[in-house]
Amino acid sequence: MRDMSKFADIQIDPGIVKRAARGDVRAHEIIYRAFSSPVYSVCLRFTRVPAQAEDLLQETFIEVMRSISKFRGEAPLGSWIRRIAISKALMYLRSAWHSRGQSLDDDWDEVTAGGAEVHGVPGRPDQALDLDAALGNLPPVSRAVVWLHDVEGFTHREIAGLMGKTESFSKSQLSRAYRRLRPLLDPSVGNTATGSVLRGPALQSC
Amino acid sequence: MTDKERMDEAIAGGLDESQRDLLRARLSALPDTVPPRAVWQRIEAQARAEGLLSGTRFRQSSKWLAGAAIAAAVAIVVLRLPFTAGPAIDTQSFGTEPPLAEMQNNNGLHAVNALMVQSQRLERNLRALPGQPSVMRAGTAATIYELEAGIAAIDSRLNHSEDSLTQEQAEIYWRERVRLMDSLVRLRYAQAQRVSF
Numbered sequence: 001m002r003d004m005s006k007f008a009d010i011q012i013d014p015g016i017v018k019r020a021a022r023g024d025v026r027a028h029e030i031i032y033r034a035f036s037s038p039v040y041s042v043c044l045r046f047t048r049v050p051a052q053a054e055d056l057l058q059e060t061f062i063e064v065m066r067s068i069s070k071f072r073g074e075a076p077l078g079s080w081i082r083r084i085a086i087s088k089a090l091m092y093l094r095s096a097w098h099s100r101g102q103s104l105d106d107d108w109d110e111v112t113a114g115g116a117e118v119h120g121v122p123g124r125p126d127q128a129l130d131l132d133a134a135l136g137n138l139p140p141v142s143r144a145v146v147w148l149h150d151v152e153g154f155t156h157r158e159i160a161g162l163m164g165k166t167e168s169f170s171k172s173q174l175s176r177a178y179r180r181l182r183p184l185l186d187p188s189v190g191n192t193a194t195g196s197v198l199r200g201p202a203l204q205s206c
Numbered sequence: 207m208t209d210k211e212r213m214d215e216a217i218a219g220g221l222d223e224s225q226r227d228l229l230r231a232r233l234s235a236l237p238d239t240v241p242p243r244a245v246w247q248r249i250e251a252q253a254r255a256e257g258l259l260s261g262t263r264f265r266q267s268s269k270w271l272a273g274a275a276i277a278a279a280v281a282i283v284v285l286r287l288p289f290t291a292g293p294a295i296d297t298q299s300f301g302t303e304p305p306l307a308e309m310q311n312n313n314g315l316h317a318v319n320a321l322m323v324q325s326q327r328l329e330r331n332l333r334a335l336p337g338q339p340s341v342m343r344a345g346t347a348a349t350i351y352e353l354e355a356g357i358a359a360i361d362s363r364l365n366h367s368e369d370s371l372t373q374e375q376a377e378i379y380w381r382e383r384v385r386l387m388d389s390l391v392r393l394r395y396a397q398a399q400r401v402s403f
Contacts, residue, residue, distance in 0.1 A: 006238065023260035025250065032246055040241040051334045054245050055327070061249050065258040131232055150230045178221050184232070185225045 005152045006038045007078035017077060021069040032061055035078065039085045042152075046089040046144050048136055056092055060085045082152065090162055093140055131184055138177050145173040146181075248326070255319030315373060321380035328387040335391070336398050346397060353390040357383060 019027035043053035148154040156170040
């Protein structure tokens with residue numbers, strides 16, 4: 001796994017971790033303040049629903065509190081917390097709470113049936129200017145695969161393990177997502193957007 | 207073209223290496239979102255309820271628990287109102303009841319706090335569900351009404367008797383509230399599922 005996510009940039013003093021392992025609320029609050037934004041952002045990317053992302057954030061840090069005494073420091077704390085958050089977010093995608101009861105199966109048919117695009121041509125030109133919106137229009141599982149692979153640096157094998165699927169499934173999801181996102185990478189689009197593609201708008205919580 | 211090259215090209219989804227790098231850079235550059243401040247308070251409350259934190263900061267209002275006085279025996283009857291015939295919904299996929307062993311291991315105060323947190327979580331789950339359909343089965347509507355009425359009765363009791371409830375009584379009320387909320391969420395969820403299909 002290429003550790004290229006924002007989690008890896010956050011350093012926590014080992015003394016804080018030890019205090020947290022003893023149940024020190026201040027230490028836990030420090031850890032929360034350090035990692036809450038990246039955790040929440042990942043959860044929001046996966047779910048697109050602020051209320052659910054908040055719940056996943058809560059579940060993640062409760063799990064951190066339950067388990068931090070077992071954390072041995074062999075990997076960075078951020079990687080450990082990220083793993084918990086991603087696990088929770090994927091559980092959400094598998095859960096009954098996920099809208100329409102979708103499973104972690106191939107759900108591209110539903111998306112393409114909606115007429116969004118065929119063969120990489122965006123249905124609405126303005127969506128090509130907005131990476132965040134384009135991500136949001138991917139099927140949830142594909143969005144998760146893109147994020148895990150391209151941002152968090154997970155391999156297809158790792159993604160397959162996390163999702164309980166095959167490597168081929170992960171590769172297929174990524175490939176189809178790339179085809180959908182390809183118009184965003186057209187240099188002429190980037191120029192006319194005066195760089196707005198690079199700055200996709202932040203998701204807003206409500 | 208070798209098989210491996212064909213596979214790599216398929217995975218790339220038509221993107222060349224520079225485009226993939228560009229996409230990764232743009233994805234990584236998407237800004238993080240700061241969560242609402244209230245989330246930490248909820249986490250802290252749940253963690254304290256589960257006994258995960260040490261320290262002396264205790265923010266839960268214990269006034270109404272400490273002021274245990276009159277046993278609200280009549281109120282307990284309210285809890286046994288006809289809510290036992292819940293809707294036939296799969297109960298395996300939710301898991302909202304606290305583990306029995308965990309609850310028994312906590313003292314009464316922790317149990318009440320845990321139930322309060324659980325109740326809040328169910329409220330949030332309920333809010334996250336789509337609104338009720340304009341047309342629904344009469345039986346479903348009646349059950350929803352009964353559940354909501356039961357919850358309202360408990361809320362009323364908790365709000366107006368907070369200084370007179372013993373810890374045990376409060377726990378009974380909160381446990382019943384969680385049970386009713388759980389039934390309501392299950393019913394509304396099943397309803398939403400039916401509407402979506």
